[in-house]
Amino acid sequence: MNSLPEKVQNWIGKVVVTEKEVITVEKGLWQNYCAAIEDGNDLYWNSEVALEYTDGLISPPGMLPSWSASNEWEPNQKDRNRPMELHFLLKEALNLELGIVAGIKFKYFEPVRSGDKITSEQKLMSVSELMETKLGLGRKWNIDVIYTNQNKDLVGLQSVRMMAYTKNK
Amino acid sequence: MNINEIEVGYKLPVFTSKTSVKSIQMGAITSRDWQPLHRDQTWSKEVGKLPDIIMNNYTYSGWLSRYITDWAGPSSRIGELDFKMITPIIPNDLMVFQGEITKISKCTKNITWFFIDISILVQDNKVTDSSAKVAIPHNNNPVNSPWKLKKEDWNP
Numbered sequence: 001m002n003s004l005p006e007k008v009q010n011w012i013g014k015v016v017v018t019e020k021e022v023i024t025v026e027k028g029l030w031q032n033y034c035a036a037i038e039d040g041n042d043l044y045w046n047s048e049v050a051l052e053y054t055d056g057l058i059s060p061p062g063m064l065p066s067w068s069a070s071n072e073w074e075p076n077q078k079d080r081n082r083p084m085e086l087h088f089l090l091k092e093a094l095n096l097e098l099g100i101v102a103g104i105k106f107k108y109f110e111p112v113r114s115g116d117k118i119t120s121e122q123k124l125m126s127v128s129e130l131m132e133t134k135l136g137l138g139r140k141w142n143i144d145v146i147y148t149n150q151n152k153d154l155v156g157l158q159s160v161r162m163m164a165y166t167k168n169k
Numbered sequence: 170m171n172i173n174e175i176e177v178g179y180k181l182p183v184f185t186s187k188t189s190v191k192s193i194q195m196g197a198i199t200s201r202d203w204q205p206l207h208r209d210q211t212w213s214k215e216v217g218k219l220p221d222i223i224m225n226n227y228t229y230s231g232w233l234s235r236y237i238t239d240w241a242g243p244s245s246r247i248g249e250l251d252f253k254m255i256t257p258i259i260p261n262d263l264m265v266f267q268g269e270i271t272k273i274s275k276c277t278k279n280i281t282w283f284f285i286d287i288s289i290l291v292q293d294n295k296v297t298d299s300s301a302k303v304a305i306p307h308n309n310n311p312v313n314s315p316w317k318l319k320k321e322d323w324n325p
Contacts, residue, residue, distance in 0.1 A: 029199070036195035037231040038186070042243040043316075053244050054316035061247055062200075062230035069201035083202055098217065101226045103253035107325050108246075111316065135218075153320065161253075167218055 004127055008093050011124040017085045019068040021117035021150065030059040033066070058111040064147055064156045067112060068120035084160065086122040086143055091164045094127075096138055099164035107157040110149060117150045125159070138165025170242070172281060172305050181240050181268035181285065186232070188224065190260045196228030223257035233287060233299050236266045241283070245305045246315035248282070248325025252299035258291065265290040276304050277322070279313040 034044050042049035043058050050057045059067070069083045082088050091099050112118065125142040145158040190210070197207030205212040207225040214221065229252055238245055258264065272284035282304055289297035302325060304315035311317070 029201075033196075033199040033231060036192060036199045037228065037235055039231065039235040039238075041235070041238050049243060052311040053314040058316075060231060060234060061250070062227055062234045066201040066227055069203075072203050083204070101254065103251070104226055104230070105249070105251040106230065107249050109323065109325070110320065 005093055008090065008124075008127060011086075012126065013124070015121040015123045015146075016089065017081065017122040019070075019081060019085070019120045019122075021119055022068060022070045023117075025059055025067050025112055025114055025116040025118065027057060027114050029066075030063055033063050034060060037062075054111060056113060058113055059116075061106065061108045061112075061156070064106065064108070064112060064118075065120070065145070065158060067116070067118040068145075068147070084122065084143065084145075086124060087141075087160075087162055087164075090124070090127070090141055094139060094164065095166070096164035097166055098135070099162060100135075101160060102140070102163050103161040105159045108155070109157075110153040110155045112149070112155055116155075118155065119148050119150075121146045133163060133165050135163075136165040136167045138163055170240075172283075172307060175270060175273070175283070177270055177273060179270040181236070181266075181270075181287075184236055184239065184266040185263060186266075187263045188258060188260055190222065193222050193224050193228070193258075193260055196231065197225040200225060200227035200231070202227060219257065219259075221259040223259055226254065229254065229258075229297065232264070232266075232289075233297075233301065236268065236287060237285065237301055237303050240268070241303055241305050242309075244309060244311070244314050244316070245303050247301060247303050248323075249302040250299070251301070252287075252297055254297055256291070256294065256296040258289070258296055262291045262296075264296075271300075276315065277318070279307050280304050280315050280318075281307065 123144045128140040147156040202225045213219045268287040287299040306313040
């Protein structure tokens with residue numbers, strides 16, 4: 001079937017998933033990430049330098065979406081969204097078992113700091129027709145994510161270009 | 170670096186780094202991405218039909234941002250970052266970062282926007298295509314830091 005299910009058609013142009021303040025931003029978490037990419041930027045590590053340039057330490061911009069990802073486990077946890085939950089909802093609604101990210105565009109606004117709580121809204125922008133891809137029969141879709149902090153300041157915009165497919169047998 | 174001497178066509182210093190199973194797993198876990206294709210080699214090969222675990226996209230943004238700010242300095246501020254993953258980056262890939270200034274425009278009296286095209290190559294093949302827009306102050310005086318701009322004056 002090439003046509004989109006009505007449920008998916010109704011999602012286009014709308015915010016489908018909201019992740020509200022799932023964790024608190026903290027220095028120890030972003031410094032682990034900096035260690036993984038060996039990023040010694042003073043704004044992430046050195047309070048004195050960061051105070052001069054940015055009024056205090058900031059989180060690396062590459063980690064912005066991470067502040068909307070729930071912990072892998074929490075006590076008394078019931079339903080937990082997956083990172084970029086809307087992508088998984090689309091895969092399930094369209095019976096496509098595997099998915100990959102093809103590209104991403106970020107715009108960064110207010111810096112993210114320790115103690116911040118980030119809310120993200122995932123909006124479905126478009127879904128392609130079924131197509132043959134290098135990996136199998138699938139579809140492409142675009143999701144925009146709007147990130148705000150606890151003060152309702154815009155901290156970032158993300159446009160994600162994704163593809164999901166059923167692997168060739 | 171004297172940014173007043175930088176012109177369109179300027180090439181950023183080449184930077185290289187070799188990935189490992191640990192570095193790709195660390196990037197995924199520390200960016201809070203729990204998907205198995207970034208940490209489970211058996212799953213990636215047998216279920217995902219991938220050559221190995223692959224770098225997750227938040228680790229890409231980290232490496233690209235690091236490449237920019239290693240060159241531009243900590244007072245620089247990235248406004249926009251766009252990247253396309255052409256071929257997955259896997260363990261033991263030697264990543265070669267190359268960048269070139271494609272456009273320069275005024276941000277404020279003391280800050281300039283630099284537009285940069287960045288490629289990541291592995292074994293001479295381009296695996297990632299990226300472009301970025303970064304604000305760089307004309308000197309190291311913290312007063313001129315783009316991070317000190319008012320919200321309404323920051324338009325990435």
